Amino acid sequence: MNWEIAKTHKLDYLNSLPADKYSFKAADSTRNFAQQMLHLAHGNTFLAMNGTVQEPIMLNRNPEQTPSAQTRDSVMYFVNASYDFVIEGIKKPDSNKLGEKVHRNLGNRDETRYAWIRKAFEHQTHHLGQATIYIRLAGLRPPNEQLF
Numbered sequence: 058m059n060w061e062i063a064k065t066h067k068l069d070y071l072n073s074l075p076a077d078k079y080s081f082k083a084a085d086s087t088r089n090f091a092q093q094m095l096h097l098a099h100g101n102t103f104l105a106m107n108g109t110v111q112e113p114i115m116l117n118r119n120p121e122q123t124p125s126a127q128t129r130d131s132v133m134y135f136v137n138a139s140y141d142f143v144i145e146g147i148k149k150p151d152s153n154k155l156g157e158k159v160h161r162n163l164g165n166r167d168e169t170r171y172a173w174i175r176k177a178f179e180h181q182t183h184h185l186g187q188a189t190i191y192i193r194l195a196g197l198r199p200p201n202e203q204l205f
Contacts, residue, residue, distance in 0.1 A: 108174035109146030
């Protein structure tokens with residue numbers, strides 16, 4: 058499953074940067090590496106909850122805005138939890154519900170459950186691209202791409 062591959066790949070990314078570099082920013086006006094990855098985790102759970110029939114996690118808590126969540130161990134926890142949430146949700150739902158429309162105020166959208174899951178995957182891929190730049194700017198080499 059693509060989400061399981063994505064989870065493994067993100068863990069490789071998290072492990073490629075030393076703990077003391079998690080506060081690294083590409084520019085003053087950007088998130089630091091930890092915030093990027095926490096934003097990815099929050100996006101995974103928020104977007105995917107619209108596509109699955111699970112109770113949301115992290116809905117009322119945005120770890121990206123919590124300084125104590127920006128340690129390497131906390132980032133790993135939240136990223137892992139977000140992927141586990143999505144993977145579990147995808148494996149559970151009644152496939153007949155994937156075509157149901159779900160309304161969210163995020164852009165005042167009515168999208169199918171399947172579209173919300175696809176949007177979550179697109180979002181995490183976007184932030185992986187940003188994380189690649191952070192790792193390179195820190196003088197390190199990002200992990201190789203994992204397609205299968």
